[in-house]
Amino acid sequence: MIKVTIAGFKGKMGSTAVNMVLKHAELELVSVLDPFAKETNLNELSGYEADVPVFRSKEEVLTTKPDVWIDFTIPSVAYENTSFAIEHRIAPVVGTTGFTEEQLAELKKRSGELKIGGLIAPNFAVGAVLMMQFAKKAAEYFPDVEIIELHHDNKLDAPSGTALKTAEMMAEVRDAKKQGHPEEEELIEGARGADFEGMKIHSVRLPGLIAHQQVQFGGIGEGLTIRHDSYDRSSFMTGVALACQKVVALDQLVYGLENLL
Amino acid sequence: MIKVTIAGFKGKMGSTAVNMVLKHAELELVSVLDPFAKETNLNELSGYEADVPVFRSKEEVLTTKPDVWIDFTIPSVAYENTSFAIEHRIAPVVGTTGFTEEQLAELKKRSGELKIGGLIAPNFAVGAVLMMQFAKKAAEYFPDVEIIELHHDNKLDAPSGTALKTAEMMAEVRDAKKQGHPEEEELIEGARGADFEGMKIHSVRLPGLIAHQQVQFGGIGEGLTIRHDSYDRSSFMTGVALACQKVVALDQLVYGLENLL
Amino acid sequence: MIKVTIAGFKGKMGSTAVNMVLKHAELELVSVLDPFAKETNLNELSGYEADVPVFRSKEEVLTTKPDVWIDFTIPSVAYENTSFAIEHRIAPVVGTTGFTEEQLAELKKRSGELKIGGLIAPNFAVGAVLMMQFAKKAAEYFPDVEIIELHHDNKLDAPSGTALKTAEMMAEVRDAKKQGHPEEEELIEGARGADFEGMKIHSVRLPGLIAHQQVQFGGIGEGLTIRHDSYDRSSFMTGVALACQKVVALDQLVYGLENLL
Amino acid sequence: MIKVTIAGFKGKMGSTAVNMVLKHAELELVSVLDPFAKETNLNELSGYEADVPVFRSKEEVLTTKPDVWIDFTIPSVAYENTSFAIEHRIAPVVGTTGFTEEQLAELKKRSGELKIGGLIAPNFAVGAVLMMQFAKKAAEYFPDVEIIELHHDNKLDAPSGTALKTAEMMAEVRDAKKQGHPEEEELIEGARGADFEGMKIHSVRLPGLIAHQQVQFGGIGEGLTIRHDSYDRSSFMTGVALACQKVVALDQLVYGLENLL
Incomplete structure (x- = not known):
């Protein structure tokens, strides 16, 4: 089982990702992150029964020891999150767009130094x-x-x-x-x-x-x-699931889902 | 059985029509017409075994008493042929294009007077x-x-x-x-x-x-x-066969296959 | 403008119909009906701003003088509703299934006597x-x-x-x-x-x-x-809208959308 | 320019191949082979104008120094032809089916020893x-x-x-x-x-x-x-042309067009 945390879990893409991970036989949702969340557990939100802690800070997420960090936050937050994940040896799977060339280069370099896999992709279909x-x-x-x-x-x-x-x-x-x-x-x-x-x-x-x-x-x-x-936004989830399973075996972050196919 | 003659039987469309009529269970090919033909019987031509007289004049065609006159000749000949067919109470099925508005009007009028059905169509598909x-x-x-x-x-x-x-x-x-x-x-x-x-x-x-x-x-x-x-020129033949079967029940010439569907 | 009432407006089909009628340039939603509704106006329900009275009894609906009665209720209610609409000279457009042959025959007969149009259809696509x-x-x-x-x-x-x-x-x-x-x-x-x-x-x-x-x-x-x-349940609404516009010109109830096309 | 000879040039596939090679800008038809041919030049056959020698024996073909030997003959002949081509350092492109496992193994082995490319394919589309x-x-x-x-x-x-x-x-x-x-x-x-x-x-x-x-x-x-x-048998010719261009760079015979794509 691959342990997964999801940042930006309340957005359209993030909540679709929550549902996908909860149903996936080889993925385990260990925590979710939203700095403005008022809940402390996912089961306080209507529609969810799973017992999954909701955190407001990145540091708390570390206590749940995720292997993969799914990120569907906003551009201003995603770079910081991705760096944080890499530094803590968590493989990022990032669907947020808007990274600069410099940011991408830096993230690739650092992930390579630490031998941490990861994926940033504008399209997960x-x-x-x-x-x-x-x-x-x-x-x-x-x-x-x-x-x-x-x-x-x-x-x-x-x-x-x-x-x-x-x-x-x-x-x-x-x-x-x-x-x-x-x-x-x-x-x-x-x-x-x-x-x-x-x-x-x-x-x-x-x-x-x-x-x-x-x-x-x-x-x-x-x-x-x-x-x-x-037919549907959910089509992206096949790619997110695939990425979670593949990034843990990579030794550097890559850009574009085509690199995993 | 509907008796059929074919004018312009050596052209691309005409020869495809010959093959269609020969195979069709409800149509009988009684003669074919070409003013420049040297043969006197279809079976003199390679590829044909059927015993069908080849004529060089319209008048000879009358001896075979056709019900339907298929015409795939050239524009300069087709009007005259169509008029001739109508006058002799043979229902024309004409794929030659290039009739003038006046010619069409005249053919419709005359066929109506004689209660003879017929079809002129630019497209038989x-x-x-x-x-x-x-x-x-x-x-x-x-x-x-x-x-x-x-x-x-x-x-x-x-x-x-x-x-x-x-x-x-x-x-x-x-x-x-x-x-x-x-x-x-x-x-x-x-x-x-x-x-x-x-x-x-x-x-x-x-x-x-x-x-x-x-x-x-x-x-x-x-x-x-x-x-x-x-996929193929032969696609027109479904329409030609249908026209042969339908015109004999009409009491005036019509323009366009859509009028028979 | 054609005045429309909708029975069963809280169900999947009914609520889709409410949205369709509210947006349609030639239809006016004058009332909605649900015997168990606690609201008295549609605008009390989240997602709606339109000022439309909500009724719990068929008789109240008559005060809003609808031309068309859309019915997406359950089989046990739909027959009674359709009869009621016809008797009060409102043209029914019914998507509920499960009418018996006898019920259909009776509704057709009575609508014909009163010269009221109507439609019952298992499929509105x-x-x-x-x-x-x-x-x-x-x-x-x-x-x-x-x-x-x-x-x-x-x-x-x-x-x-x-x-x-x-x-x-x-x-x-x-x-x-x-x-x-x-x-x-x-x-x-x-x-x-x-x-x-x-x-x-x-x-x-x-x-x-x-x-x-x-x-x-x-x-x-x-x-x-x-x-x-x-692609979507909403596909049925083109047919419902069409039916509302056509039934007012009919002088008897018909079964099957194909009769209006 | 790649010099090409064609064995079985009178069959359906072979004659289509002749037309393809004659039109292809990078292929040159230097000879054709048929043991029963009565002609000595392709231009004696109706439909061809090209001056290409027609041979009845494999040995004569060698005088025209082909780089590629296209073979659309019959199974009983194709194995012998393919062996002959390889021994004379001509790369075979063979569309005839019916080789045994042993024959294929032998042809692969021998072509590898001589560093001669080649292709046998059941499907050239x-x-x-x-x-x-x-x-x-x-x-x-x-x-x-x-x-x-x-x-x-x-x-x-x-x-x-x-x-x-x-x-x-x-x-x-x-x-x-x-x-x-x-x-x-x-x-x-x-x-x-x-x-x-x-x-x-x-x-x-x-x-x-x-x-x-x-x-x-x-x-x-x-x-x-x-x-x-x-749509048409000619669809195979894209593959035959591609094979002629690719086999000259191979150093062993392969089975199946997929190995060249």
Whole structure:
């Protein structure tokens, strides 16, 4: 059993993490941390029955001897928490974003010196990370590729960040190539989508949709399609659980879930 | 059994029609017509075993008493052929395009006077016509809709003619509505596709693909998608067979396969 | 504006209906009904700001003069409520299931005498009803069809009720036909799915999925696919809203949302 | 430029290979081989303009100094051809199936001694091989997976060989797990598909379809889908071209295209 503490356990991500750890057969929730908590035990909060101490200070957490420190706090707190965890030989698993390059470098260096594993990741969706890895691999063999990303109609930006990151990753291995017929013509502007080094990206926005992406490759007489569907915030928890199990075997902090897959 | 003759039987469409009629349990091929044919029987041509007379003049065709006249000739010939068929009480099924409005009006009028059914259709793909009909029906209830059409990368124009026709049909019943978030922003131009009265159309072009279209509707908490895949020219033959069976019961020529579905 | 009252407004469906009516531009919520409610106004309940009277008796509801009576109560109450609404010339829109054949017949008869419209429907998902209607229509032309239905892995029965209903509807218009190659062989039992009059049904169960169904037709050289995705209970509300707007123009109660589409 | 000879150039696969090599910018067709050919040059055959010698004996082929020996002959000939190529320091790329374990072992051993690369592959579709590799990788993280394979309705066996191979590859890395709800019930036998170590396989057979496979993973709140569509025999040529370019850099014959990806 891996002993886990969770900082920021009252937020959306943190409370989802609490539920995940409580249900997970190989993880044990030994404590949770929130500097403003009024409760002293998780079972005082509605919806929880587990007997888990709630602490307001980092030092108290040490008494419960966690192996892993899950952190879904705010940027101003997360760096300090992560440093604290490393110094006390607790492997951090951090979903808070907003670390500076210098902070990341310092945390990697220090964790390496102490041989403590850890992970800071902007995205814990295992499926999304695999989709991007597979797309990069396939782009080595199929230079003709288009991305169709589909989201709910409250999304403001198009293409999505994931689509752009996928295109960047494919561009690293793909020979630059303008796709489609050289003389193709748009009867209505925009029909052929956004152009990213010759790859086309199409952004669909419809009510009902959540977050979906399809990377579609074409070759002579064949097609290869990789699709990720995200239905719910809880999708991130597969990655958090995986990280808890893997960081304890690492000897340095890494950035990005792809390093654990 | 419905007796069928085929004009233009040596062309791509015509020869596919010959094969379809020969195999069809309820159709009988009684003759074929080509003014430049050197053969006098179909079985002189490689690939055919059936004993079917080949004629070079329209008048000879009458001796085989067809019920239906399939016509896949060229525009300059098709009007004359269609008129001839109607006058001789043979129901025409015509896939040749390029009739003028006046020609269509005249053929409809004359067929009505003689109570002869018939069909002229630019598209015989039953699946494609059903897709458009279903899309029009769904657009009454779901004003949020995007079209994704996917074709081989030798196609020059985007969006495809079928996509534009589908959008036009939906626009007839759909309240004009600008889709997506009112403040949405394209980080790369074209990401949100072509705009047709607020509906978005995305054109994918990849090697390997043939001709595909997906009409995707979104509503609160749900999605409805209608997709047609055309893999092969032979797809048109389902519609030609259906037309042969239906025109004999009509009492006037109609334009568009949708009138028979 | 159509004036609406909602019986059973505290349940899952009822409270979703309250939110829908409050947001809808053409519907006005004039009262809500629950025999055990302790509140006298909706704004006493957390999450609501609207000033809407809460009643404990049907008779009080009449004082707010509703045009439509939405009912998401329990079977033992719903029949009495629906009768009451009809007698007082309020058009019922009822999502409660469990009416007997006799009750339905009586309600239809009485509503017809009074020229009051109404709807009782086991399923308010417009997209699902359209999918079934389209599938039935397509089955007239494409006898080769398979259903793939995909649900979360907590679902106990396979195939789903919707899949069976879809197959039944297609069987009404489709010539019975054993699909696949006559000599096809299952190397592992069950590969070819469940057989329903020659049509095959495949049930996929995976975590993450919600409720999805794909009806896939094949013809010579082409394919036609109709897919419905249900992401959320709120999907039913499109149908409830539509029903409120349509029943006021009917002169008899009908059973099944398909009668309004 | 890599010099290529093709044995079995008149067969379906062989003639497709001839066309591919003739068009490929980095491959040069120096000769073709068929023991029963009556022509002495490819340009005597209709459809070819290229000036390429046609040989009837293996020894003559050596005069054209090929780097790569493509072999799409019959099993009884392919082993001898492959041995001959290796002995003469020509890298074989062999699509003929039916080698025995002993023959494969012998060819690997001898090619290793001579430091000659080569490939024998039952399947040259790059997209299909990538699909299987990606599925295996994803199965490490998502134990819940179902395969839907879709083929034309002339296919006799279900599931397809590719589906079974994919399932075997996933079983190597996936913890055995019975999927779906433990108490799930089939209302019609076969609904939940074929069972392969707890994974479900569904075989769809419809006219119009060619050869398609979808591997669908489900996790908490997310889904990952990998799909391959094979539209045409020519799809194999991407793999043959790739093999010609890669085998010249190998120092031993390998079995299976996956070793080159």
